[in-house]
Amino acid sequence: MRHxxxxxxxVIASGSSRFSEKLAGLVLAGGQGTRxxxxxxxxxxxxxxxxxxxxxEALRGAGAVPVVATLPPDSTDPKIGDLIALPLPESGLDMxxxxxxxxxxxIGFEGWMRVAILPVDHPLVASAAIVAVAVADVQAAVPCYxxxxxxxxxxxxxxxxxxxxxxxxGPTLREVLRACGAVDVAVDDPGTTANCxxxxxxxxxxxxxx
Numbered sequence: 001m002r003h004x005x006x007x008x009x010x011v012i013a014s015g016s017s018r019f020s021e022k023l024a025g026l027v028l029a030g031g032q033g034t035r036x037x038x039x040x041x042x043x044x045x046x047x048x049x050x051x052x053x054x055x056x057e058a059l060r061g062a063g064a065v066p067v068v069a070t071l072p073p074d075s076t077d078p079k080i081g082d083l084i085a086l087p088l089p090e091s092g093l094d095m096x097x098x099x100x101x102x103x104x105x106x107i108g109f110e111g112w113m114r115v116a117i118l119p120v121d122h123p124l125v126a127s128a129a130i131v132a133v134a135v136a137d138v139q140a141a142v143p144c145y146x147x148x149x150x151x152x153x154x155x156x157x158x159x160x161x162x163x164x165x166x167x168x169x170g171p172t173l174r175e176v177l178r179a180c181g182a183v184d185v186a187v188d189d190p191g192t193t194a195n196c197x198x199x200x201x202x203x204x205x206x207x208x209x210x
Contacts, residue, residue: 023134023154024112025064026102027055028095029120030072030088035198039072040120041080043196046206051196054123056083059152061127062134064116066109070102095119096170103164115160117173118152124191124205125152133185140180143192149184150192153177 029041029052036043041052049057052069059067060082069083073091086105088098099117106115116130133141133154140155153173155163159180162168168176194205 022111022113023062023064024106024109024115025056025059025062025067025152026099026106026115026117027052027059027067027069027083027120028098028102028117029055030070030093030098031120032072032091036196037199039075040196041069041071041075043199043202045123045202049123050080051120051123052080052083055118055120055125056081058123058125058127058130059116059118062116062130064130065112066106068102068105069120070098096172099173100163100166103160107161107164112157114154114156116152116154119195121196122151122191122194123196124194124209125150126189126191129187129189129192130154132187136183136185138181138183140177140182141185142177142182143187143189144184145187145190145193148193150187150194152192153182155180 031040033040041050043051045054056067067083068086069080071085071087073088075087086102088101114134116134118125129143130152133143139159142153143150163176170176190209196202196205
């Protein structure tokens with residue numbers, strides 16, 4: 001990342017009229033979750049919410065509309081709230097292919113100017129951190145907590161369209177972010193770097209966050 005921008009999470013997401021109609025959301029939840037013992041989309045937090053529900057609530061709380069969620073192929077689990085379900089066409093797609101698939105669906109919706117891309121294994125992210133990243137007036141932004149990059153990344157519509165139609169082929173999101181001159185946005189949210197790949201990871205991050 002070429003620059004570092006300091007952002008303070010002082011915006012109450014639900015009251016932000018400037019971005020409530022301009023931010024979309026994409027939850028990446030199509031993996032099989034072998035290290036978690038099953039798809040992480042349906043893993044649960046101590047409060048009973050599934051990971052995908054928590055991610056959707058965080059994005060909605062930041063004003064994201066619409067929010068699309070990629071899911072495992074042939075998924076029929078109903079616990080995704082008001083998210084738009086998008087089962088992947090086949091198993092084994094890598095992260096960038098899943099991003100492209102989700103963005104191709106999102107491009108059909110008008111009105112949004114930026115999209116927050118949130119992997120489902122980051123269910124502890126706060127809405128305020130998403131807002132802090134989304135308000136950065138750049139082509140691409142990445143949250144940074146205590147010097148460590150996290151999620152969700154936010155890209156503008158032009159970058160999303162370039163991924164969707166193949167003009168930005170990757171092969172990973174890292175290459176796209178570098179090409180877009182992505183800016184690091186400092187946030188005070190450990191949930192942005194809390195990667196819950198295993199039940200042990202989840203327990204550790206919950207203890208650290210308190």
